Amino acid sequence: VFLPGWEEITRVREALEKSSILNAEGSSLWVCVLHSMVAQAEQRKAFQRPPIGQRKVVLATNVAETAITIDDVVCVIDSGRVKEKSYDPYTNVCTLQGTWISKASEKQREGRAGRCRPGICYHLYSQRKSEVLPEFQLPELKRTPLEELCLQVRLIEDKTNISIEEFLSRAVEAPVPNAVRNAVKVLQDIGNR
Numbered sequence: 001v002f003l004p005g006w007e008e009i010t011r012v013r014e015a016l017e018k019s020s021i022l023n024a025e026g027s028s029l030w031v032c033v034l035h036s037m038v039a040q041a042e043q044r045k046a047f048q049r050p051p052i053g054q055r056k057v058v059l060a061t062n063v064a065e066t067a068i069t070i071d072d073v074v075c076v077i078d079s080g081r082v083k084e085k086s087y088d089p090y091t092n093v094c095t096l097q098g099t100w101i102s103k104a105s106e107k108q109r110e111g112r113a114g115r116c117r118p119g120i121c122y123h124l125y126s127q128r129k130s131e132v133l134p135e136f137q138l139p140e141l142k143r144t145p146l147e148e149l150c151l152q153v154r155l156i157e158d159k160t161n162i163s164i165e166e167f168l169s170r171a172v173e174a175p176v177p178n179a180v181r182n183a184v185k186v187l188q189d190i191g192n193r
Helices: 006-018 040-047 103-111 127-132 147-160 164-169 177-191
Strands: 028-034 054-060 075-078 081-088 093-100 120-123
Touching: 006 028, 006 054, 028 040, 040 054, 075 103, 103 120, 147 164, 147 177, 164 177
Parallel strands: 028 054, 075 120
Antiparallel strands: 081 093
């Protein structure tokens, strides 16, 4: 089950654990969580077989969209939502916001079902919504503060004589100049303290 964040995972987990129908005698759930806030030892349970008589349910964020295969997953439920860091270079404010996934993420989520045997994916949103999803999420370079990246570019700048602004403007999808100026100013202010 793909969910946007920790709060939603917690809420669904509690609902599953309280469900008398899903946890009736002879049929119980083994709930596993894949999220950055969960210890690795706990996350590894998602890759193990459930105890006999239990059905495994994996609650995950977009961390489970790519690069992992849970070979016994045959059904994926996709909420279509994700939480992303968002940065407004004009107000200099960074927030964590819920947003719709992209078509690329939708395809990755579908691909988690039935990796090793036939499977199915249920999307909890309409076909019409699916058709208007963006092809890809906005690149992180355009939606996060750039201070750390500017420091890394500064190391390169010493060797190439290319300014931070010029270097970042050459990116495939360059950040807005105001975001770069804000980051450089923050670093200059820190350096003058």
